[in-house]
Amino acid sequence: MLSDLSLATPDAALSARVSARIDGKTKPPGSLGRIEALALRLALAQGREAPIVRAALLLCAGDHGLNAEGVSAWPSEVTTQMVLNFLAGGAAANVFARAAGAEVRVLDCEVAAPLPDHPRLIRAGIRAGTRNALREDALTAKEVSAALVFGAEQARAAVEAGAGVILLGEMGIGNTSAAALLAHSALALPLGPLVGPGAGHDAAGLERKRAVLEACAARRPGPLSPEAALAAFGGLEIAAMAGAALGAASARALVLVDGFIATAAALLALKARPGLAPFLQFAHRGAEPGHAAMLETAPEAGAPLLDLGLRLGEGSGALLALPLVTAAAAMLNEMASFESAGVSGKAG
């Protein structure tokens, strides 16, 4: 998966310098808990003692042919309507991005219905939605590859424009189904616990979703490689996020991963390229029941920072966690040291 992108290995000398810098700040050593570990991860990902805080959300939208089988409580048109909402600035992602000081880049990865041109809409130009994964493979290998490359290029472009933190978020009616199938087939997790209510199912809807996903998994039994799983089950927005994780890491940015679906994308990229781990920071543990099991497969990535019962997507959880990354960077960049502030050490 994007085997031509090189990933830096952790720099032990930089790690020692940053750790010493954190311990020299005016606070008892370790007293800022996980903020200190986050500061170290950020500095090592960027390869800089003084990290960059500028952040960009890559908001990847795509439709799913499988939604014809009733796997979501919402119709596919909502994907398009929400992309228009993102472009108008009225969605949770926009509002939280403004509050946290992040840029939002809307990537059409792609939705089923044609979208009007818009100066802030970036089109992948691959295909309008995926095929129905119950009947046939959702994507060809070539389409998967194109989406991976598109995501990687968009992430690298955002880093080149100044971002040091890349947030991964998505919108796609039906995409908790694709994410569950991907985690099952490429990460060898049992399917049952991965099937959850998504954006909101009643008991009957959840049973219908479960039956459809079991049939999809039976059509293409695992284990599958990340690329093969993406071809079997889609979606293009998930492939784009997987590519974006690798592209961001290769350009030395921290990757801040949103909920269930973005996590599946990041874990597929990690499965293909284990060297991605030091660049990954999970933002939160979400309400979708299978999210915790997915997160536990990657203990070497940054464990989730928040646990707020979120299940919206759109990068909203990553945007809510971003101020913690900003604070960690500010601790490194702005806080006084014992020496500079003339503060005494411990009594005994």
Place this chain on the structure above:
Amino acid sequence: MLSDLSLATPDAALSARVSARIDGKTKPPGSLGRIEALALRLALAQGREAPIVRAALLLCAGDHGLNAEGVSAWPSEVTTQMVLNFLAGGAAANVFARAAGAEVRVLDCEVAAPLPDHPRLIRAGIRAGTRNALREDALTAKEVSAALVFGAEQARAAVEAGAGVILLGEMGIGNTSAAALLAHSALALPLGPLVGPGAGHDAAGLERKRAVLEACAARRPGPLSPEAALAAFGGLEIAAMAGAALGAASARALVLVDGFIATAAALLALKARPGLAPFLQFAHRGAEPGHAAMLETAPEAGAPLLDLGLRLGEGSGALLALPLVTAAAAMLNEMASFESAGVSGKAG
């Protein structure tokens, strides 16, 4: 405790309007989890459908006579040095406040050593530090009352200057000891689990602290009223925070409470005035082992938002949680509704 301050009771009609507004935003109902509950608590505390996000940290510093008994790993001079660090803008509280967009008001409540005049230092003018609570009561009833009134006045002044969220934070070498004694004597919690390493004790230091606190508790056995407990064990900065919680609530601000010591202050105020509960939001569950037990005594207040292993104080945890309050307000104030954005409802 400050019985002349009136606290508004929750407005059921406003609650219904705000809940409907949250459910009408472009997201599946409930999908923003605890952010939705936080938005409702904020709106009800302020009595406004469109909440104010401006925030001020009341950073209350004070010294403890009990520190002569070796209850902290740090000398009392560090309190003074850290106040100078706050005034110079180099402490974690300053750095996190700038990142979160909060004002910092440094209240001398008071430290043992004389502080130079500074335009951003507000003096309580009560007494320099508390008496040694192992030998005698730390404060007189009059001193407790003066600190409560000072805190309440400072909170009301910050709200009058435009703040809708008041953060409670503190600095005081030795004040985890006072907080543990207060929670034990006024909230009827067992003392043992409340005694923790504070800003950093080795095993021997922790045993010394435990023995001293047991002797203090034996000198003034509980249950004690909040005021009597504050007189017995101090400190002035804790009394000021308790007063500030009541003052802020009476002026219709949300009170965002930092860690172990600020929590003890808020819980004493709540014990005296149960009507404070709807105005209280705990910021985080900290690393001090007794914090969780303290938090569990107030299920009607807002449960902690973060769990990051923090044990610094200074309001740092409240400042790290503040962006979640800001995001909750932005959701109410800025996010589009299904109607305004033309987004469809559920399929089924």
